[in-house]
Amino acid sequence: MDHPTDRTDEGLSRQILVLVDPLARRSDGESVRIAKDVLCAGATVKVCLPEGPEEFAKALARRGARRPVVVGDDRALLRAVSLLHRERELSGAVLSMVPVGGAVSLAHSLGIPTETVAAARAALDGAERRLDLLVDDSDGVVLGDLRIPPVAEGPSGAAVAAPPWLRTCRSLVRTLAARPARPPAPESGAPARLRVEVDGVTLIDLDQPVEGVSVGPATGTGLARVEIRRAAGSPPLHAVARTISVSGADFRYRTDALAIGGPVRRRTWTVRVGAWRLALP
Template identity: 45%
Template structure:
């Protein structure tokens, strides 16, 4: 059964914690079921919770669309969080309320959440959901409606990294990701805020895009043979004869063109209150 409601729901007293919709990443349960159980128990002990295990993208969309007043909380990886934000963005509810996350997974799978300030220990992260405060963060949004929390990487050669989460696999399928090894894609046209950085006759070794906190812009690193450029921009367009990329570690593409734009303060995350 994919949707697991708590047997008992605690009534929320006036001024108490918001009721929660706790979304379990299936990969997190497999990777560290004990941490998932601990986080779930802490959340249940402090707030009225409905716990669900969405197994498809459509089921996740349905749970979020019918959550009522419940605040979405993810127990899982960065890609599980990204999938929830993607669904909320599609439903035009991304900025309606802060979301919570309890990072569970390998260190490389929860790096974005940790970088944003979420505690790595499940009890501390769950308590931040119940007692913490909301902080706004920027978001990268592409022309197809895809969202990126941390960054984008285009490296023409090399093998794609394995997907870390069932939700990541669903997201990759929606984005048209083809399995297997990337073909060499060294010729790209790259524009940042309308400024031409590389054209199709240039060979590109790496394009790294990071989204620093509260900056309102993205940070770009472009490496070509014998040179490297570092700059900031609010929008980025990449075009070429079919290229793949990684968004928050999730392989995407191939596509012929992609434009990312920074949306300042587009979403809010629950973090521990400052001491």
């Protein structure tokens, strides 16, 4: 979520830790090499090549005074922000990113160049910008948008419902897990009964079916925009708020087009103004 630019006069630290996501190394080794060459030419660099999330977390935790630069896709950036948030060190770090991989739409929406050399130069010579963050009541973070119910994406980026075979597999897994019976969460595209409250005010209640809820940045306001798509052709509802609470029958949600959370019966998201810092051109 964007916030007004906060540019420092001291410039960015030239001591950096380059965290190369393993998926980036496998998918586009040439772009990784170019990124490392540009970064090493302009700063004192320690390069880490973690083999998985645990090694990634350890390397980030041991960064010392080095400024972290993530080389990877949106998921790698989200992993870094989440780790720093959980350690309560997010506000003290200036993150940079060189997007490498197929899923970089979040990086692009944040203003990070998607071309390797331009992104590496921004990591070296860019300026700090403070950005808002959505934090939920389970300490999860959202950098961009969230959707309820989660919507899958087809090859062209268009929203599509989960295919029948996937729903069958999910049902089988739930059966084999032998968990206590719970009402199933609605499938993508199926109307749901949800109560949505914004800053303590009920925007829609359980008596009205909902086709979807989306929450995203209200640029430059320190608030989030909320859109509720109602069933039966009713016009959508819109609001801006600092806190958004959703409750009702078990529901799932999708954050940053990457991760699906839930099922839960209640979740609250709160905007943290200027909670993290990102180096941008």
